Amino acid sequence: MTDKILEIQGLVKDRGQTRVLHGVDLTVSAGERVALLGHNGAGKSTLIKTVLGLTKMGSGSVKIAGHKPGSGAARADTAFLPEAVSFHPALTGREQLTLFARLAGQKADIAGLLERVGLADALDRRIGTYSKGMRQRLGLAQVLLGKPKLALLDEPTSGLDPISRQDLYAIIDELAAAGCAVLIASHALTEVEARTDRIAIMRKGHLVADDTLAGLSAKAGLRTKMRVRATADAEALVQVTGGRRMNGASVEIEIDAAGKMEMLRKIAEMGGAVADVDITPPRLEDLYRFYAKEELH
Numbered sequence: 001m002t003d004k005i006l007e008i009q010g011l012v013k014d015r016g017q018t019r020v021l022h023g024v025d026l027t028v029s030a031g032e033r034v035a036l037l038g039h040n041g042a043g044k045s046t047l048i049k050t051v052l053g054l055t056k057m058g059s060g061s062v063k064i065a066g067h068k069p070g071s072g073a074a075r076a077d078t079a080f081l082p083e084a085v086s087f088h089p090a091l092t093g094r095e096q097l098t099l100f101a102r103l104a105g106q107k108a109d110i111a112g113l114l115e116r117v118g119l120a121d122a123l124d125r126r127i128g129t130y131s132k133g134m135r136q137r138l139g140l141a142q143v144l145l146g147k148p149k150l151a152l153l154d155e156p157t158s159g160l161d162p163i164s165r166q167d168l169y170a171i172i173d174e175l176a177a178a179g180c181a182v183l184i185a186s187h188a189l190t191e192v193e194a195r196t197d198r199i200a201i202m203r204k205g206h207l208v209a210d211d212t213l214a215g216l217s218a219k220a221g222l223r224t225k226m227r228v229r230a231t232a233d234a235e236a237l238v239q240v241t242g243g244r245r246m247n248g249a250s251v252e253i254e255i256d257a258a259g260k261m262e263m264l265r266k267i268a269e270m271g272g273a274v275a276d277v278d279i280t281p282p283r284l285e286d287l288y289r290f291y292a293k294e295e296l297h
């Protein structure tokens, strides 16, 4: 995919005497879902606020579909879902979205949108009676309403139950499938591992990683674990694989990405001597620990 929607180059931002963004480069293309990870204070919110044009940048360049942050065109192309989304409690969901649509000068199928985010039954209830998950869904309806080219989602699933989380990611997937570039700031590693295309990790204002999960694993040199169970003789397995004997029947092997297929072939050649193989690639949690703690040069 080459259609770059968000283009950040050399972004520097100081707060008082402190540099909080140190020359960040990040792009998100149309249809891409990118996770933005980092410890508290790493600079994720500052980055998002800069893209929204809410905070001034020091130096560098930020473009949204070719437009400057905060410009009318950039604002029209961008949707933002804050972590704790708040609406007017006295309005109903339908009234609130109708208001947003009018403000944006858009005609929209409000009832259809609310149904899409699972709020069909709450259309005409006051938002003050909504649960956190329902408000989050309403926020997502607002994002969908604008048909944005870029969606910035800040911890979109925090405080949601597992089913609501899945629903929310299904909607995010739809947004991306429709060509929206999606940037999701999150601490929920297991979720973003499964539901994003690329992972960007910030550490103390630096972007320390930006790649697919497989790419990050390869660069970090973290190893895949294989656990092989023998039908009868684990010693033969140790001989062939050079692995570590775990118990009477099983052997554990740690292998880098390059050697994995060769090892699998060796194991397959043992035929009936092998009862089972479990393969555990490095998890995002391991990679995150590696990149977010790695010393900066």
Ligand SMILES: Nc1ncnc2c1ncn2[C@@H]1O[C@H](COP(=O)(O)OP(=O)(O)OP(=O)(O)O)[C@@H](O)[C@H]1O
Residues within 6 Å of the ligand: 015, 020, 038, 039, 040, 041, 042, 043, 044, 045, 046, 047
């Ligand atoms: N309004 C502000 N005035 C001064 N310093 C600020 C302000 N907002 C953020 N900072 C500082 O900028 C740095 C980056 O903060 P930022 O909120 O961008 O981090 P974050 O990655 O979003 O963290 P979190 O995961 O906790 O939301 C921190 O050192 C923070 O103390």
